[in-house]
Amino acid sequence: xxxxxxxxxxxxxxxxxxxxxxxxxxxxxxxxxxxxVAGDEPEFRxxxxxxxxxxxxxxxxxxxxxxxxxxxxQMMAMATAMAGxxxxxxxxxxxxxxxxFDYGGRWVGYCDRPTRATLLAMAAAAAxxxxxxxxxxxxxxxxxxxxxxxxxxxxxxxxxxxxxxESAVRLTNDRDDSxxxxxxxxxxxxxxxxxxxxxxxxxxxREGTTDQITKQIAAVHEMKSSTTAEVATAHALxxxxxxxxxxxxxxxxxxxxYKDAVRANILAGGDNCGRSIPIGAVLGACFTGDDTRxxxxxxxxxLKAPGDFITVVAG
Numbered sequence: 001x002x003x004x005x006x007x008x009x010x011x012x013x014x015x016x017x018x019x020x021x022x023x024x025x026x027x028x029x030x031x032x033x034x035x036x037v038a039g040d041e042p043e044f045r046x047x048x049x050x051x052x053x054x055x056x057x058x059x060x061x062x063x064x065x066x067x068x069x070x071x072x073x074q075m076m077a078m079a080t081a082m083a084g085x086x087x088x089x090x091x092x093x094x095x096x097x098x099x100x101f102d103y104g105g106r107w108v109g110y111c112d113r114p115t116r117a118t119l120l121a122m123a124a125a126a127a128x129x130x131x132x133x134x135x136x137x138x139x140x141x142x143x144x145x146x147x148x149x150x151x152x153x154x155x156x157x158x159x160x161x162x163x164x165x166e167s168a169v170r171l172t173n174d175r176d177d178s179x180x181x182x183x184x185x186x187x188x189x190x191x192x193x194x195x196x197x198x199x200x201x202x203x204x205x206r207e208g209t210t211d212q213i214t215k216q217i218a219a220v221h222e223m224k225s226s227t228t229a230e231v232a233t234a235h236a237l238x239x240x241x242x243x244x245x246x247x248x249x250x251x252x253x254x255x256x257x258y259k260d261a262v263r264a265n266i267l268a269g270g271d272n273c274g275r276s277i278p279i280g281a282v283l284g285a286c287f288t289g290d291d292t293r294x295x296x297x298x299x300x301x302x303l304k305a306p307g308d309f310i311t312v313v314a315g
């Protein structure tokens with residue numbers, strides 16, 4: 001029988017594998033071009049600037065298949081903060097965030113705007129001997145939720161989960177709406193870890209949330225018969241959670257398998273890496289133990305992840 005521990009581990013692995021699988025076509029804003037280049041198997045494409053033809057932003061030059069995007073690195077930073085610890089603390093996460101993304105840090109690659117803003121604010125706070133845990137950017141983009149699979153996997157049964165999620169989101173993205181989307185994502189993840197179906201996981205996101213998120217999920221249900229690419233086109237392909245959240249919810253709601261949903265999200269284009277982490281986490285948990293619909297073993301074998309992340313996944 002599949003346990004919550006198994007599903008929690010699969011949520012973390014599912015998020016990391018989906019991010020790595022998507023990275024080669026990240027920020028290519030042309031669905032037809034992705035389909036032309038990759039066909040029906042777009043996963044684990046080596047980043048190639050020629051694929052983009054000035055139809056997006058080429059961010060991951062020099063990366064190889066199986067590596068994380070900067071979104072995946074956000075999750076790895078949370079794993080570093082929690083490796084060998086009893087659970088999440090803001091101080092440990094802030095320190096791990098700097099260890100990963102600050103000058104000379106473990107991450108080598110693209111650095112997004114909220115990460116840069118947070119790091120600059122942290123440096124200024126540290127110079128004034130002030131706490132670095134209250135330096136989050138005024139931003140509501142997908143990096144706000146990228147760290148959550150590791151946090152929720154550890155704390156899904158914690159009655160204080162909402163407070164932990166708010167702390168982690170505000171540490172990098174200090175806005176009320178970012179927190180609302182973070183809490184909705186965390187509820188989906190926790191539901192999946194507790195054995196919910198993809199549809200029930202999306203339904204869990206509606207519990208106690210804002211009118212905006214309730215309307216987004218209602219809109220997703222209205223487009224249930226559409227493809228994820230069509231939903232992305234209808235809402236927009238960029239990084240803001242106001243457009244990305246309904247797209248990722250649609251991919252989860254309509255998923256027949258982990259593989260098919262991750263592929264559909266890649267083919268939808270735009271900020272597909274940012275969307276891939278919650279999609280992969282929820283569906284990794286939902287389809288745990290299902291050899292047909294779960295995380296493909298050949299995909300998981302391609303993941304290049306640091307030891308502290310693997311340690312956290314292994315428990």
